Amino acid sequence: MGEEKKSSEAVKYYRLAEIEKQNSFKSTWIIIHNKVYDVTKFLEEHPGGEEVLREQAGGNATESFEDVGHSTDAREMASSMVIGEVHPEDRHKLSQPEVMGLCAPLTVRLSCSWWSNMLVPALVAVIVTVIYNMYSSE
Numbered sequence: 001m002g003e004e005k006k007s008s009e010a011v012k013y014y015r016l017a018e019i020e021k022q023n024s025f026k027s028t029w030i031i032i033h034n035k036v037y038d039v040t041k042f043l044e045e046h047p048g049g050e051e052v053l054r055e056q057a058g059g060n061a062t063e064s065f066e067d068v069g070h071s072t073d074a075r076e077m078a079s080s081m082v083i084g085e086v087h088p089e090d091r092h093k094l095s096q097p098e099v100m101g102l103c104a105p106l107t108v109r110l111s112c113s114w115w116s117n118m119l120v121p122a123l124v125a126v127i128v129t130v131i132y133n134m135y136s137s138e
């Protein structure tokens with residue numbers, strides 16, 4: 001007998017593509033901290049309203065869930081709705097901000113696009129100036 005958390009059943013992993021489809025009245029899934037929750041039956045009972053849950057349906061609700069500062073009761077309630085976890089290979093897609101490249105590690109979501117767009121031309125200008133000065137001073 002193993003002492004692992006889930007001794008009797010293996011964790012069910014869902015791919016993001018599959019989770020994203022569960023965003024209807026028939027079936028509403030949300031993701032919180034890489035866990036997949038089936039909140040279909042809970043929609044009407046949610047004290048925060050069904051609308052907020054449906055807005056997040058099929059997607060990552062971690063930030064919204066934490067922003068509200070849900071109680072311990074709410075968290076316990078939530079744990080009964082867990083149906084599985086996001087596939088490990090898909091998790092990085094959830095934690096990244098929507099911007100790519102240089103902006104990603106900085107989490108400056110709104111302001112990064114203008115400066116990263118300026119960064120490359122600015123660097124090119126600096127390099128050109130340096131090379132120009134090197135040649136012209138000879």
Ligand code: HEM
Pocket residue numbers: 030037039046047048049052053056061064065068069070071072073074075077078081
């Ligand atoms: C399985 C997931 C969830 C469960 C079990 C849950 C449960 C609850 C419970 C029990 C409350 C009452 C207050 C408390 O005990 O903290 C509540 C309030 C609330 N929830 Fe959720 N919730 C879930 C997900 C979400 C998500 C994803 C959002 C946002 C998109 C959200 C937004 C809210 C809001 C806005 C309130 C109202 C807070 C207030 O009126 O003070 N909840 N939720």
